[in-house]
Amino acid sequence: MGKKVSVVVSVYNEEQALPEFYREAVKVLREITWEYELLFVNDGSQDESLQVMKDLAAEDSQVKIISFSRNFGHEAAMIAGIDYSSGDAVICMDADLQHPPECIPEILELMDNGTDIVNMVRTKNQSAGLLKNITSAGFYWFINKVSDVNFEANASDFFAVNHKVARVLKENYREKVRFLRGYVQNLGFRVHNLNYEAGARVAGQSKYSLKKLFYFAVNTILCFSNMPLKLGIYAGLGSGALGILMMIYTIFTWVRVGAPSGYATIVVLICFMFSVLFLIVGIIGEYIGILFSELKDRPIYIVDETENIDRR
Ligand code: UDP
Ligand code: MG
Numbered sequence: 595m596g597k598k599v600s601v602v603v604s605v606y607n608e609e610q611a612l613p614e615f616y617r618e619a620v621k622v623l624r625e626i627t628w629e630y631e632l633l634f635v636n637d638g639s640q641d642e643s644l645q646v647m648k649d650l651a652a653e654d655s656q657v658k659i660i661s662f663s664r665n666f667g668h669e670a671a672m673i674a675g676i677d678y679s680s681g682d683a684v685i686c687m688d689a690d691l692q693h694p695p696e697c698i699p700e701i702l703e704l705m706d707n708g709t710d711i712v713n714m715v716r717t718k719n720q721s722a723g724l725l726k727n728i729t730s731a732g733f734y735w736f737i738n739k740v741s742d743v744n745f746e747a748n749a750s751d752f753f754a755v756n757h758k759v760a761r762v763l764k765e766n767y768r769e770k771v772r773f774l775r776g777y778v779q780n781l782g783f784r785v786h787n788l789n790y791e792a793g794a795r796v797a798g799q800s801k802y803s804l805k806k807l808f809y810f811a812v813n814t815i816l817c818f819s820n821m822p823l824k825l826g827i828y829a830g831l832g833s834g835a836l837g838i839l840m841m842i843y844t845i846f847t848w849v850r851v852g853a854p855s856g857y858a859t860i861v862v863l864i865c866f867m868f869s870v871l872f873l874i875v876g877i878i879g880e881y882i883g884i885l886f887s888e889l890k891d892r893p894i895y896i897v898d899e900t901e902n903i904d905r906r
Pocket of ligand 2: 688690692800
């Protein structure tokens, strides 16, 4: 039997994009020498996505469905897809055709030649606005500065891993607060970056608001770096030094012109110091929040039903 590729597709309210995605994907998958399965992960869609998928699965047994009990997020959907995959390679992609299925043969060729991980790097993103591009560049600059890992700025949620890497993700990377794309880039193994052009969405709308992206960025920084925790030490050293300077200055003025007034100075300093202090307490709070969610150990996703899947 030949090798098999599992194509994992995360789906959240994509009823309009799904039929076209299926058509395009199957067109490519039928041409390759690998066997394939199309694993749709329904991430709690509120529209008719699940029904559309079920119709596809009824006609095509290579279409498999994992349906969540509610929305767990894009990453959870990819993780579930990897968990349920049975292929020698797993390719994660979006359902909106922003990740072109035409890249699949090239990915599989790399896999055939011994590559363990293929990172798809976006050279152009037609649907991202200027604001999204700037904030995303800023985020990557910052995370690469403060963490000891190195992220490729234009890497996307379009990537492929072979079964060795998939096993590591299944067994060892079960964090509740996480950055899947970041793990994949920093596991080691033989990695290959492949360029692609992200087209515009075929239908529907982006599910990532700027607010969501902001929280995502903050969590990622907290997950991959302990630097924010050290801010307290730096702030303490800084304000200590400032305090000593202020003390020397105060003693001098006192000797030369008598007791200094300085009400304004006191008010400003107190406000400043307290804001720094609260900020640091807040940062520690965020870390405690992450610890708490890891400790509770709730599932990353809950499966409601599956289709065409016999294991589990
Ligand atoms: N998605 C998901 N769960 C979510 C949000 C999005 O499974 O909570 C899926 C969505 O259906 C799409 C992919 O993740 O297939 C990427 O989402 P989107 O296209 O909205 O993001 P963008 O391409 O704008 O970054
Ligand atoms: Mg998209």
